[in-house]
Amino acid sequence: MKIIVPMAGRGSRLRPHTLTIPKPLIPVAGKPIVHRLVEDIAGVLNQPIEEIAFVIHESFGKQVEEDLIAIAQKLGAKGTIYYQNEALGTGHAIMCAQDSLSGPAVIAYADTLIRANFDLDTNADSVIWVKQVDQPEAFGVVNLNEANEIIELVEKPKEFVSDLAVIGIYYFKDVAVLKNELQLVLDNNIIHGGEYQINDGIKQMMAKGMKFVPGKVDEWMDCGNKDVTVETNSRMLGFLQEDGENLVSNLAVLENSTIIPPCYIGDDVVLLNSTVGPNVSLGDGCHVKNSTIKN
Incomplete structure (x- = not known):
């Protein structure tokens, strides 16, 4: 199993903290956001992690790269660094790590933390992790059929589709399939909001009949701006105390x-x-x- 972490954004909404450190390395409850993220994902997967690939901006510097590789090594995985130096979207960020896009993999954006306990459906072609929310119109949501399979992704729906928001963590049984679809997105210059999006690759996989299912998390904690990061710090401290962590x-x-x-x-x-x-x-x-x- 591999984990791919696109994290090249500097995090302007978390300034002044991100003037000196990239957003995913800001500590929450004493540990960098991205460190907690990959630990939590590894816990849910409950299987060995072969590689963790981090997609960063080249300006982050060698110390950041060394810190990220050390995080991977603590989980018994190989750490790999890739660069995305232009903000061209989620699909483009993933393709910057294309040399690592093979076999089973989780793709996770590094500004969110989770608490989850579910068995990964490895029979599905993909699992999209979701959380029930009160205001689905503010999020991308999934539409399910009667078999609890994802049949549609809808970005910020004006009319109710579902209350299951996409949180930015995805499992692919063979991430090379997504890689091939995203290559078509890049080759055909399919752009939304001025960027190449992961959703366009996913929609092409769905159109070819591949099975997508939801993975529901118990807690979803945002680290996108200063206020919610302080709130996430408090919630995480509470969870760690409940876990008996010193x-x-x-x-x-x-x-x-x-x-x-x-x-x-x-x-x-x-x-x-x-x-x-x-x-x-x-x-x-x-x-x-x-x-x-x-x-």
Whole structure:
């Protein structure tokens, strides 16, 4: 199994944080977004990950590339770096990794986090992961037939189609089939919104009778802008606390201070005359004194 992660966007809606670090490497609950994403996907797949291919902008730099390869290696996978230096859409981003597009693979965009527990239907040609939402008109949604198969993708429907929103994570039994369809999209210059879209490749696969089914996640957490990322940090801390994960480093130093969980407290954090929490993440080496921080 492979995981393909298109993540070349700088994340302008998360500035000023993304002025110094790409959006997928911003930490949520003490760990980079993309690190949590691939860990969560690996947990759902419940099978060995052979390769994780990251599609980045060349300007991200060598340190970012080394960090990403290290994330893959922690999961026992080979890390591969590809470049997308022009913002030409999701279909184009995936094709930048075309040398890795073979065999079973998951494609996942690196600005979302999930909590999920379902068995992957490996008999289907593809699984599109979805989440039930209150305002489907704001999302791309799937239309299902009576056999619970996806028969249509509809982007921001003005009239009700379904309340199952596409969250940007896809499984393909053989991703080479998608690669061939996306090559036709590029060759025929099929553009929507000024970009080459993954959906155009998927629609061509559907038209050829391939079986698509939904995979429903329990939680879908966005990291697209500052406000929702803070909310996602709080939700993730709560989930990790429920899981019994130790979130406070033994190397943290507290002097006349209190931590109100859930909080992530990194190595060599120093708290002096302070109250921290709930819902706070402090990275390695932070010093907090005479302060109260929450949410």
